[in-house]
Amino acid sequence: MVACNGVGIRYGEVRALADFDLTLTSGKACALIGPNGAGKSTALKLLAGLEMESAGSLQVNGKRPGDAGPEWKRTIGLLPEHLALFDALTIAEHLELSGDLYGLARRETRERAEELLGLLGLGEGRERFAAACSYGMRKKTAFAMALLHRPKLLLLDEPFEGLDPASCENVLALLLRAKESGMGIVVSSHMLMHVERLSDEVLLLDGGRVGWRGTALSEGGLQEHYLRLIAAAPMPPLAWL
Amino acid sequence: MGSVQGNNLLYFFALVTYQQAESAYFLWTIMGMLLVLPALAAPVAKLPELRLGLWPVSKGQSRLLRVFIRPALRAAPRLWRVPGLEARQLLQTLDVYAALVLAVGGTAYRVFAAEPEPEANGVISLLVVICLSTLAQNLFTLDGPARLRWQQSSRPGYVHLWRKGRWLLGLAMVLSVGLSPLTAATGMLICLAVGHHNSVLAMTESAAWRFSSGQFIPHGLLQVGVCFACSIPVSRGDWRFLAGALVAYLASLFLYGWIMERS
Numbered sequence: 001m002v003a004c005n006g007v008g009i010r011y012g013e014v015r016a017l018a019d020f021d022l023t024l025t026s027g028k029a030c031a032l033i034g035p036n037g038a039g040k041s042t043a044l045k046l047l048a049g050l051e052m053e054s055a056g057s058l059q060v061n062g063k064r065p066g067d068a069g070p071e072w073k074r075t076i077g078l079l080p081e082h083l084a085l086f087d088a089l090t091i092a093e094h095l096e097l098s099g100d101l102y103g104l105a106r107r108e109t110r111e112r113a114e115e116l117l118g119l120l121g122l123g124e125g126r127e128r129f130a131a132a133c134s135y136g137m138r139k140k141t142a143f144a145m146a147l148l149h150r151p152k153l154l155l156l157d158e159p160f161e162g163l164d165p166a167s168c169e170n171v172l173a174l175l176l177r178a179k180e181s182g183m184g185i186v187v188s189s190h191m192l193m194h195v196e197r198l199s200d201e202v203l204l205l206d207g208g209r210v211g212w213r214g215t216a217l218s219e220g221g222l223q224e225h226y227l228r229l230i231a232a233a234p235m236p237p238l239a240w241l
Numbered sequence: 242m243g244s245v246q247g248n249n250l251l252y253f254f255a256l257v258t259y260q261q262a263e264s265a266y267f268l269w270t271i272m273g274m275l276l277v278l279p280a281l282a283a284p285v286a287k288l289p290e291l292r293l294g295l296w297p298v299s300k301g302q303s304r305l306l307r308v309f310i311r312p313a314l315r316a317a318p319r320l321w322r323v324p325g326l327e328a329r330q331l332l333q334t335l336d337v338y339a340a341l342v343l344a345v346g347g348t349a350y351r352v353f354a355a356e357p358e359p360e361a362n363g364v365i366s367l368l369v370v371i372c373l374s375t376l377a378q379n380l381f382t383l384d385g386p387a388r389l390r391w392q393q394s395s396r397p398g399y400v401h402l403w404r405k406g407r408w409l410l411g412l413a414m415v416l417s418v419g420l421s422p423l424t425a426a427t428g429m430l431i432c433l434a435v436g437h438h439n440s441v442l443a444m445t446e447s448a449a450w451r452f453s454s455g456q457f458i459p460h461g462l463l464q465v466g467v468c469f470a471c472s473i474p475v476s477r478g479d480w481r482f483l484a485g486a487l488v489a490y491l492a493s494l495f496l497y498g499w500i501m502e503r504s
Contacts, residue, residue: 050389069502070395071395072395073394073395082386084387084389086383087385088383096326098390100396101391101394
């Protein structure tokens with residue numbers, strides 16, 4: 001499903017990703033964790049075909065994303081970093097648009113959208129414009145758009161951030177269900193508690209490189225392990241605070 | 242006024258003002274009516290709603306200002322029952338209403354004038370097309386940073402362009418049905434053929450209840466110039482230009498559809 005070998009991305013002199021290796025089979029989930037600016041979102045964009053590798057080799061769902069045509073895009077579901085919602089569309093219209101963009105029949109779109117809106121607690125706000133929604137509602141809308149066409153591979157950039165605890169549980173339950181049904185999932189997140197429950201493999205990115213990789217640790221263990229690897233900056237006393 | 246600056250309507254207004262200044266008063270009045278509320282709202286629309294809540298204004302003032310902050314969000318809910326996402330987006334642009342005013346006026350002239358000028362049908366139809374032509378340069382209100390959604394689509398690019406184009410083509414023909422619909426169709430095919438370039442390659446920040454924006458020069462100029470050059474012969478019965486416009490549209494549709502898939 002995903003095979004990355006020694007992939008690197010450079011923007012001029014800036015190295016966004018280096019020696020990135022990742023193998024994912026169907027029904028498995030991999031989490032990318034790490035500090036802000038570590039290259040997690042870049043890695044997800046790379047897998048979605050929105051960034052081109054400048055080194056290494058990459059295959060996603062049997063194709064190199066840079067060469068893949070429209071049909072390949074049907075196999076990918078993306079929750080992008082900045083959500084990419086249209087201010088002038090309602091929540092329901094976003095799902096209507098998404099079904100159409102991925103070639104779903106209108107009836108199928110409507111049925112799936114109804115179910116997703118209900119499960120994610122968006123039913124009442126369905127006619128609200130994206131611009132008038134809370135961040136959590138916008139995030140859930142973008143998440144529903146990623147899932148709606150039942151892709152083979154889900155690429156989720158911080159799916160839990162900004163959600164209330166109950167919504168986090170719902171999203172997690174949907175992802176576990178998706179995994180069981182054979183979808184592959186690559187997720188970036190800072191919510192390590194959820195990452196542990198979802199992931200079969202965890203990659204810690206730091207400065208564009210994989211600093212550690214391993215399987216999900218026991219409940220609560222990942223947070224401690226993370227802080228051992230990425231020490232918090234020393235906090236000198238601030239005279240004015 | 243920002244949105245009008247990149248709108249092809251200005252070519253038409255400039256032409257009328259230059260040729261027949263007294264006729265332009267009527268047009269500028271319509272323009273003013275179409276602009277006045279959104280233009281008043283423009284500076285206010287930049288206010289974050291949260292800030293407005295913190296400012297020491299009365300409840301009445303606050304309520305009034307809120308109406309203008311996001312006009313798109315205060316649209317008539319009935320509009321959302323119109324089938325077709327593209328149609329709903331189209332109806333949220335002022336270009337359509339300017340075209341409607343012009344089409345109704347032109348049709349009334351044809352019906353009620355004692356001796357209507359026969360050539361006027363084609364020309365007025367083309368003016369209706371010019372009103373709509375800037376829309377052919379963007380993705381209605383579904384543009385901006387969220388256009389990532391179009392790039393990620395699994396459907397061929399030409400499908401998206403066709404779905405947008407068919408509404409514009411249909412609208413141009415319906416509005417000019419009492420005038421010269423085939424002239425309008427020729428003009429719109431040309432405007433779409435030229436406009437695909439910007440629709441696919443230039444990101445246009447668009448908003449509801451505004452005139453749509455495009456590139457005035459060179460694309461707007463090219464749209465208006467080629468549109469008139471090809472459509473006037475059609476209004477005089479030379480159908481070869483209609484066939485030529487159709488070929489140009491199809492070539493542009495598949496070329497820019499292909500580019501859209503790879504952008």
